[in-house]
Amino acid sequence: MLIDLKGIVKDYQVGLEKVHALCTIDLQINKGEYVAIMGPSGSGKSTLMNILGCLDTPTAGIYKLNNAQVSTMNDDELAEIRNREIGFVFQTFNLLPRATALHNVELPLIYNGTPAAQRREMAEKSLEKVGLKDRMNHRPNELSGGQRQRVAIARALVNNPSIILADEPTGNLDTRTGDEIMEICEDLHDAGNTIILVTHEEYIAEHSDRIIRLRDGMVERDEAA
Amino acid sequence: MQIGESIFIAVDVIRSHKMRSFLTLLGVIIGVTAIIGMQSLIDGFQKNLESELEQLGTNVFYVNKYPAIQMGDDEEYRNRKDITLKEAVAIEQYCPSVVQVGPEDGQFGITAKYKDRKTSPTNYLVAAFPAYFPNNGLFVAEGRAITEVDVDNNRQVVVVGINVVEELFPYQDPIGEDIIFDGHRYQVIGVLEEQGSMFGQSQDDILIIPLTTFQKYYGRNRSLTIAVQARSPELMETAQEEVIGVLRTVRKVPLDEPNDFEIFSSETLMETFNDMTRMIRIGAIVIVSFALLVAGIGIMNIMLVSVRERTREIGIRLAIGAKRRDILFQFLVEAILLSNIGGIIGILIGIGISQLVALISPIPSAIPVGMIVIGFVFCSLVGLIFGVYPANKASKMDPIEALRYE
Ligand SMILES: Nc1ncnc2c1ncn2[C@@H]1O[C@H](COP(=O)(O)OP(=O)(O)OP(=O)(O)O)[C@@H](O)[C@H]1O
Numbered sequence A: 001m002l003i004d005l006k007g008i009v010k011d012y013q014v015g016l017e018k019v020h021a022l023c024t025i026d027l028q029i030n031k032g033e034y035v036a037i038m039g040p041s042g043s044g045k046s047t048l049m050n051i052l053g054c055l056d057t058p059t060a061g062i063y064k065l066n067n068a069q070v071s072t073m074n075d076d077e078l079a080e081i082r083n084r085e086i087g088f089v090f091q092t093f094n095l096l097p098r099a100t101a102l103h104n105v106e107l108p109l110i111y112n113g114t115p116a117a118q119r120r121e122m123a124e125k126s127l128e129k130v131g132l133k134d135r136m137n138h139r140p141n142e143l144s145g146g147q148r149q150r151v152a153i154a155r156a157l158v159n160n161p162s163i164i165l166a167d168e169p170t171g172n173l174d175t176r177t178g179d180e181i182m183e184i185c186e187d188l189h190d191a192g193n194t195i196i197l198v199t200h201e202e203y204i205a206e207h208s209d210r211i212i213r214l215r216d217g218m219v220e221r222d223e224a225a
Numbered sequence B: 001m002q003i004g005e006s007i008f009i010a011v012d013v014i015r016s017h018k019m020r021s022f023l024t025l026l027g028v029i030i031g032v033t034a035i036i037g038m039q040s041l042i043d044g045f046q047k048n049l050e051s052e053l054e055q056l057g058t059n060v061f062y063v064n065k066y067p068a069i070q071m072g073d074d075e076e077y078r079n080r081k082d083i084t085l086k087e088a089v090a091i092e093q094y095c096p097s098v099v100q101v102g103p104e105d106g107q108f109g110i111t112a113k114y115k116d117r118k119t120s121p122t123n124y125l126v127a128a129f130p131a132y133f134p135n136n137g138l139f140v141a142e143g144r145a146i147t148e149v150d151v152d153n154n155r156q157v158v159v160v161g162i163n164v165v166e167e168l169f170p171y172q173d174p175i176g177e178d179i180i181f182d183g184h185r186y187q188v189i190g191v192l193e194e195q196g197s198m199f200g201q202s203q204d205d206i207l208i209i210p211l212t213t214f215q216k217y218y219g220r221n222r223s224l225t226i227a228v229q230a231r232s233p234e235l236m237e238t239a240q241e242e243v244i245g246v247l248r249t250v251r252k253v254p255l256d257e258p259n260d261f262e263i264f265s266s267e268t269l270m271e272t273f274n275d276m277t278r279m280i281r282i283g284a285i286v287i288v289s290f291a292l293l294v295a296g297i298g299i300m301n302i303m304l305v306s307v308r309e310r311t312r313e314i315g316i317r318l319a320i321g322a323k324r325r326d327i328l329f330q331f332l333v334e335a336i337l338l339s340n341i342g343g344i345i346g347i348l349i350g351i352g353i354s355q356l357v358a359l360i361s362p363i364p365s366a367i368p369v370g371m372i373v374i375g376f377v378f379c380s381l382v383g384l385i386f387g388v389y390p391a392n393k394a395s396k397m398d399p400i401e402a403l404r405y406e
């Protein structure tokens, strides 16, 4: 089992009130699965993704990733996990605006000390997978929205992570470009990657094998697509 | 993370905010410029003085009523008894470690005339004994120097510097000709070798006459300087002690009173000069430290702005696996680099200014290597100290909030 969540709770203190973003989520995801997470706005999808991506820590509960207890790790260990085990794709791309596509893709490798030559080779290969090798010296503002998201996917892939987490990756794209991104996701899944993706669109969720529906921070339904 | 990435980011950021970086760096630039410029002038001065002092024999010292470099009130010195020829004679007679004495006097601003030609009024008239020549490393290029006979007979003879010759005798041999200054006639008996200048003062605008002749016209009750030559450099201290003993006796200084005269050699001159410049150096370092403190606050301010502007970038880096210390390091490198760019500019301007000053004025200059190193260290420290707070702030950001920052 790749991901094992037991009784995950996430509370936010807003003023005097406590917001329960997630209440007692129990969830298992296996290696190679393609999972879509759906649910109304504010249901806790992003909160769950952030916890899965080790960007955030739960208020309570146990998160095991590859049988390692993530919930008790310190900042440095979490950074290490984010770097090696997780590839994050964001709705707003989150590329460094002043760096080239190649440099953006290289970034995770820079932080784990991969030597420069190898770094470049891996980054180029990753860009090739998303069909952007010819644009590797372009900056984000010289690329279209879809191309930017492909660069972001290449960055997520470059370290061969255990999971690819995508929080509404097509949310800022038109339908056609969104479909291109979904095709890439499908290819990645076919190549054996584990993908967890948040979406509002049923037709996008249909690409996946399994749909988890959240409501008010709880799993409402968990079924095969 | 590799330092390469940190430097790459820092250079990129500084390049993309040239004006802002420059304004931030003004404080550093001004501070470093000031210290490097001043330092190179002091160093130049010192080098010049050293090379001049080297010409003075290492076994010569001077007795004078006033100290060589005088700071503050001179009343205390003015009330002392004058140094007289009698004392020079006593030194020669009663000090076994002394080879010879050269009592001397002098007068600035002399205009010499030959027929219808006139020198500029910048000549220095020296009243000397024969010892004056070896004591000051002077050689006669043509003719002869002042001799005992000249002194004993108050002869109307003069040895002139090369500038005097150029002004008065452009086309003829000066030896044997008569020149006139201050209403008296002197025969030119010798011409000195070219001396060059010291602190912008030409050493070739010089007229040397026998001390006795000088005293006849310019008065006997003036205080003299006595150059004393020890038998050897090793005997310098002994000779000085003997001279002090003799002078205290002749001048009837009571046992419990300090000397009422000054003794200095090239060594003590150098020491005095160093004492003086040390004060200037320390003062400058204090002032520059304040300038750098202010500059450091500027750097801290701009780094805080930079951290805020790049919140999202920090979020991205944290999200893809940068550790907190990577972020800390990145911003520290940026602050240090920023500060050192200011330092380099300041060093270049400082050296440039001092070279310019040396070019258009008599003040010499030198490149102060030690100060440049200190300048770099200072700038790095300023960058480090004032970069810590912003860098720490950056590294403590919450990745999710940083990513959400607009
Ligand atoms: N930093 C925060 N502070 C306080 N409350 C928060 C914070 N982040 C999320 N929440 C709350 O937690 C709940 C879940 O938010 P989350 O962002 O996970 O929703 P979502 O399912 O991703 O919604 P959307 O589809 O709009 O992206 C919401 O009620 C939100 O207000």
Ligand SMILES: [Mg+2]
Pocket (backbone or CB within 6 Å): A045, A046, A047, A167
């Ligand atoms: Mg969301």
